[in-house]
Amino acid sequence: MQQVVFGLIGAGGIAQSQHLPNLTRAPHVTLKSVCDVRPDALQQAQRQYAIPHATTDYRSLLSDPEIQAVVVATREDMQASLTIEALQAGKHVYVEKPLASTSDECAAVVAAQKETGRFVAVGFNRRFAPAYRKAKEIVAAEGGPWNIHYRLSDDYWRWGKSYPPRVRVIHEVCHIFDLLRWLTGSEAASVYCVESRPDDEIITLKFRSGCVASIMSSGYATMDLPKERLEVITEKGAVTVEDFVELRTFGFAHREPVLRFAGHTHPDREFTHKYLFEAEGAAALFALRRMGWALRNEAEAADALSGEPAPDAQEMRRYLNQTGPLWNYMVNKGWLPALDHFAERILTNEKPENAAAEDGLRASVLCHAAIRSRDNNEVVSLNGFDG
Numbered sequence: 001m002q003q004v005v006f007g008l009i010g011a012g013g014i015a016q017s018q019h020l021p022n023l024t025r026a027p028h029v030t031l032k033s034v035c036d037v038r039p040d041a042l043q044q045a046q047r048q049y050a051i052p053h054a055t056t057d058y059r060s061l062l063s064d065p066e067i068q069a070v071v072v073a074t075r076e077d078m079q080a081s082l083t084i085e086a087l088q089a090g091k092h093v094y095v096e097k098p099l100a101s102t103s104d105e106c107a108a109v110v111a112a113q114k115e116t117g118r119f120v121a122v123g124f125n126r127r128f129a130p131a132y133r134k135a136k137e138i139v140a141a142e143g144g145p146w147n148i149h150y151r152l153s154d155d156y157w158r159w160g161k162s163y164p165p166r167v168r169v170i171h172e173v174c175h176i177f178d179l180l181r182w183l184t185g186s187e188a189a190s191v192y193c194v195e196s197r198p199d200d201e202i203i204t205l206k207f208r209s210g211c212v213a214s215i216m217s218s219g220y221a222t223m224d225l226p227k228e229r230l231e232v233i234t235e236k237g238a239v240t241v242e243d244f245v246e247l248r249t250f251g252f253a254h255r256e257p258v259l260r261f262a263g264h265t266h267p268d269r270e271f272t273h274k275y276l277f278e279a280e281g282a283a284a285l286f287a288l289r290r291m292g293w294a295l296r297n298e299a300e301a302a303d304a305l306s307g308e309p310a311p312d313a314q315e316m317r318r319y320l321n322q323t324g325p326l327w328n329y330m331v332n333k334g335w336l337p338a339l340d341h342f343a344e345r346i347l348t349n350e351k352p353e354n355a356a357a358e359d360g361l362r363a364s365v366l367c368h369a370a371i372r373s374r375d376n377n378e379v380v381s382l383n384g385f386d387g
């Protein structure tokens with residue numbers, strides 16, 4: 001099988017949990033080089049994944065003529081400029097979301113993509129989640145979406161501390177803006193956002209197709225609660241998806257009432273959840289999350305009692321942090337198929353189905369419209385925006 005030669009810029013959190021293992025197992029990909037400004041992360045990645053070349057200088061990676069495509073996974077402050085440099089060096093680019101912090105930077109990537117004619121994929125991987133591809137197919141065949149609710153909730157209060165308050169909409173909710181555009185095949189005409197406290201928000205959208213949608217984004221949930229839930233009302237029935245593992249249909253006599261989807265695994269970690277989710281769907285997910293939550297509570301209580309990491313909590317911590325599934329990445333949100341599809345389309349020179357640079361820009365416009373709506377307490381109209 002033909003393979004595209006990739007380089008990876010940024011070997012941090014998402015690279016370790018997704019891009020490094022996926023770049024080394026996707027059928028249409030071979031990973032030649034990795035770059036990070038942190039030598040420790042770099043060496044660890046190179047050793048663990050047997051990558052032929054490693055560098056702290058991204059320009060040296062971009063100047064390698066053998067490298068055809070790069071994954072950019074630094075952070076939103078640099079991703080646009082790195083993408084533009086990579087495009088100008090003749091590379092195709094898979095860049096993590098959000099494409100940039102500002103819409104102007106996104107527009108510059110759109111311009112560079114057009115100028116160079118290379119492909120850009122933005123890491124809105126949910127478009128490739130098997131459960132969502134099936135949901136889209138069913139919804140489209142049943143009269144299309146009329147009313148959508150999406151809940152995106154997690155313990156951001158724990159993991160999102162490196163971000164300033166009130167920007168969760170830019171780097172988390174951007175995924176859902178893209179998903180809604182993809183599901184409806186339509187553009188938002190207006191957006192309205194209210195918050196109960198910073199990073200605890202409801203966003204409502206009206207699409208040009210007539211569909212309405214609400215997003216409940218909460219950064220104050222618990223790992224006991226599955227992170228995402230999609231509910232779509234179609235012409236006369238409904239489709240729900242519980243955290244990528246269980247799709248249910250309602251009101252369609254000719255359709256399967258329940259479909260279940262396998263979990264996503266990391267090569268180094270325990271993998272039985274993959275089969276449990278496939279066989280038992282949401283019930284297995286609820287049970288596994290409850291177990292992880294309870295173990296973490298016990299470990300934290302033991303630490304609090306002894307005033308330091310408690311030896312008798314060691315086994316629990318090892319399971320939670322080193323052995324068990326990667327909790328945020330155990331359901332299949334489409335990371336691997338999104339990357340492999342991109343590589344395959346580079347080989348055939350056909351436009352990929354991934355979110356393109358324009359989609360990154362449109363998601364950014366929605367993020368900033370939601371923030372403007374929230375801050376000024378007004379409905380923001382987007383009818384004038386044509387990208």
Ligand SMILES: NC(=O)c1ccc[n+]([C@@H]2O[C@H](COP(=O)([O-])OP(=O)(O)OC[C@H]3O[C@@H](n4cnc5c(N)ncnc54)[C@H](O)[C@@H]3O)[C@@H](O)[C@H]2O)c1
Pocket residue numbers: 009010011012013014015035036037038041056058073074075076078079096097098123124125171
């Ligand atoms: N699609 C998803 O599901 C998903 C999940 C998590 C994060 N993300 C996105 O991925 C991006 C990265 O997030 P993260 O959590 O991995 O961040 P991170 O901070 O853990 O990793 C970023 C890495 O980039 C490196 N870096 C920074 N500047 C560099 C440069 N000039 N050259 C080379 N390396 C450089 C840093 O040293 C760090 O190791 C963010 O945009 C984030 O929103 C996407």
